[in-house]
Amino acid sequence: MADDAVRQRGAGEPDQLERLWTPYRMAYVRGDDRPSTSGSDECPFCHIPTLDDEAGLVVHRGxxxxxxxNLYPYTAGHLMICPYRHIPDYTDTTDEExxxxxALTKRAMTVLRSVSNAEGxxxxxxxxxxxxxxxxxxxxQHVVPRWVGDSNFMPIIGRTKTLPQLLTETRELLAAAWR
Structure with missing residues (x-):
């Protein structure tokens, strides 16, 4: 009876999937805070350095x-390395950048291995x-730590994606290891 009621409301067939609600991701899905290609005034990557490290989730400043x-991580510890300059393309970087x-990519990998035993x-x-x-x-640039089976078992068999730690806690752990 309950299955019929679900189908009649247009919710589709029951699929036996567990749901972990992540409403904070709606900003990402809607494209909120995505800047145009024209200016840096609305750019989150230009805004982040103006915040303190905790509020901006900054692990290290070069x-x-x-x-x-990453505010919308693929895996726990998903980092991004951003130049301070508002440039859209790798070919726009200076030699220094x-x-x-x-160097920051190399260090990020070392820190992630030491903190979370990333396997790849x-x-x-x-x-x-x-x-x-x-x-x-x-x-x-994305630096995404990976572990054997991290994207095979839970999303496919368990139908669930897990992040074991709050972003603020992850930031503190990585920032401490970075020092």
């Missing part, structure tokens, strides 16, 4: 780039709309 936790982005990484920059960039206006 000379020409900084490291920040290239060197620092590389996905590193990358999505460039342009066709390249899948969520925020095309401001270059950022």
């Amino acid at each position: 000379t020409s780039a900084y490291v920040v936790l 290239v060197v620092e982005i590389g 990484f996905n590193l990358g920059m999505n460039q342009g709309q066709a390249g899948g960039a969520g925020i095309r206006a401001h270059l950022h």
